[in-house]
Amino acid sequence: MGAAAEFEAAGRESGNRRSAASTIGAATGAGPSDENAAEERSAVDSAPWERYVHGGAFLTALREGRGPRAAWQALPGEQWACRLAELAATVVERGRSAVLVVPDQRDLDRVLLECQRLVGDSAVGLSAGLGPAARYRRWLAVLRGTARVVVGTRSAVFAPADRLGLLVIWDDGDDTYAEPRSPYPHAREVGMLRAHESGAAFVAAGFARTAEIQAVVDSGWAHDLVADRDVLRKAAARISAPGDSDIALERDPMARAVRIPAVAFAAARSALKEGAPVLVQVPRRGYMPSLACAKCRTPARCRRCHGPLALPEDRGAQSSSSGEARSPSCRWCGITEAAFRCSACGSRALRATVIGAARTAEELGRAFPGVPIRGSGGSDVLDSVAPGAQVVVSTVGAEPVVPGGYGVALLLDGWALLGRADLRAAEDALRRWMSAAALVRAHGQVIVMADPSIPTVQALVRWDPVGHAAAELAARTEVGFPPSVRMAAVDGTAESIAELISAATLPDDVDVLGPVPLPVGARKPFSAEESPAEVERMLLRVHRRHGSHLARALTAAQAVRSTHRSDAPLRVQIDPVDIG
Incomplete structure (x- = not known):
């Protein structure tokens, strides 16, 4: 498998960490665990997995100690944390470990709670928020074998699990799985490597699917674990887009033009009348995070630093809805622009180009008087809300869970x-939408x-993550982007890039793209001592079979470069998630 070969170095590093941790464990008096002393656990109910094609066979393979590999697309409304805990418990019954x-x-708290319900104290959580001491104690428990189930964030993929039998990654499209520090490993690739080398089972799970996992399925290394369309139709809400039919346009001619069309308000009112909560997903937080001239649509900029102007929530809460009588402030320097004048046409009028979650909550509060409006996002993220008639305004990724599901x-x-100007914009948008739509009860309503x-x-309306991932993979293959190829992104100054290329013996089939100037917003910091004024990016593209050579x-x-004591800043990443 290509990913396994290219991450061989990461695997050796993981092995070295385990050896070092073993030495520490011996020094502290740690001994091997007694598998026979493990308390008896009840068998996992396989009924929920029977809803998926080959789901029962997958669970049987785990019980028999084999290492099946699957791409699992969870059904809408699925208790996915419970399903993952069931897979882990099945492996633990065989005396093996799960990560x-x-x-x-x-997500960690949710999955850990379910795992502890099934396997008790054999499940531990690993995350950076624990602190060094607590994290180290749990790390030793995993190494000794007293903790058989590890639930953690990105770095938990390196946990030294004793007799690893299962490795699961949930929602592998999330950008937090990409390590921002050298050598920039991705948790998905490291997990695939560990499963490949150890013979453990591997599951890439989620409501949506990435092109990378689709490529693995197409290669035959992993197999689909999805439900039939009949089962899906019973579990999914009714999903639609305004103006998706001639009848809808006749009823509401402005459905495609307004931000919240009449059909959306009608659906929300109906759900609230029945006592069901309504979820409103907004891509931006804040009040009015982006402003422009109301006359010529030129982006509003600060006269002092040329930063973008925005209307903060605290000012907007006591102002009119037009936004013209209020004073915006700069998002960069914080200076209030009391006398704005457009640099292009001289107009003083402003309009919002983006509406944030706070302004959306304010508008919905006027539209639904007497209905509680709750917000989730930024520093105030709700994990769950109680059932009842209410409107929950959430930024993407911060949607709280409600027992029984949302009505709309x-x-x-x-x-x-x-x-967004990003290679993964469509893939990420579908993932965000599906995560929110999965919180809606069966036969509820989702309007995008x-x-x-x-x-x-259309992929959202049909609930077809597999088809969308296949289309994304085909499109990237056509234009030569990962995962169909291996691509190295080299960021640095013109001097450092030229120095690297001159010292490298590149494969014969390498395609050199660039270098081109890298915009300020796309740059990543090098170090506290390195802050070049001009940064360029060069892309090196090769066939997948030459990825290790590159x-x-x-x-x-x-x-x-290190032997030459070159101090010019440079960063090299293989298949970065933000190619652009």
């Missing part, structure tokens, strides 16, 4: 997610405010 990797602390979900400003003719919107060549060239 479950999740994106953030909210409104996914606003789809253009903001789809319009986006052009219904866009393939990503990585070794760049590593050797970096070593040559």
Whole structure:
């Protein structure tokens, strides 16, 4: 498998860490665990897995100690944390260990609670928020074998699990899985490598699917674990986009033009009348995070530092809805622009180009008087809310869970997610939408405010993450982008890039793209001592079979630069998640 070969170095590093930890454990008097002393546990119910094609066979393979590999697409409304805990408990029954990797602390707490319900104290959580002492104690428990189930964030993929039998990564499209520090490993690739080398089972799970996992399925290394369409139709809410039919346009001619069309308000009112909560997903937090001239649409800029102007929430709460009588402030320097004048046309009028979650909550409060409006996002993220008639306004990724599910979900400003200048914009938008839509109860309603003719919107309406991932993979293969190829992104000054390339023995089929200037917003910091004024990026592209050759060549060239004591800033990443 290509990923396993290219991450061989990461595997050796993981092995070295385990050996070092073993030495420490011996020094502290740690001994091997007694598997026979493990308390008896009840068998895992396989009924929930029977809803998926080959789900029962997958669970049987785990019980028999084999190492099946699957890409699991969870059904809408699925108790996915419970399902992952059941997989882990099945492996523990065989005397082996399981590592479950999740994106953030909210997911960690949810999965860990379910694992402890099934395997008791044999499940531990690993995250940076624990602190060094607590984290080290749990690390030793995993190494000794007293902790058989590890639930953690990105770095937990390196946990020294004794007799590893299962490795799961939930929602592998989340950008938190990409390590920002050298050598920039991705948890998904490291997990695939560990499973490949140890013979453990591997599951890439989520509501959506990435092109990388689709490529692995196409190669035959892993197999689909999805439900039939009949089962899906019974579990999914009714998903639609405004103006997706001639009848809808006749009823509401402005459905595609307004931010929240009449059909969305009608659905929300109906759900609230029945006592069901309504979820409103907004891509941006704040009040009005982006402003422009109301006359010529030129972005509003600060006269002092040329930073973007915005209207903060605390000022907006006591002002009119027009936004013209209020004073915006700069998002960079914080200076209030009391006398704004457009540099292009001289107009003093402003308009919002992006509406944030706070302003959305204010508008919905006027639209639904007497209905509680709750917000989730930024520093105030809700894990769950109680059932009842209420409107929950959430930024993407911060949607709270409600027992029984939401009655209606409104996914606003789809253009903001789809319009990003990023290779993974469509994939990420579908992942965000599906995560929110999965919280809606069966036969509820989901309305996405986006052009219904866009393939990503159609994939959401049909709930077809596999088809969308296959289309994304085909599109990237056509233009030569990962995962169909291996690509190295080299960021640095013109001098440092030229020095690296001159010292590298690159594969014969390498395609050199650039270098081109890297915008300030796309740059990543090098170090406290290095702050070049001009940063460029060069992309090196090779066939997947030459990925290891490219990585070794760049590593050797970096070593040559080190011997020359070159101090010019440089960063090299293989298949970065933010190619652009």
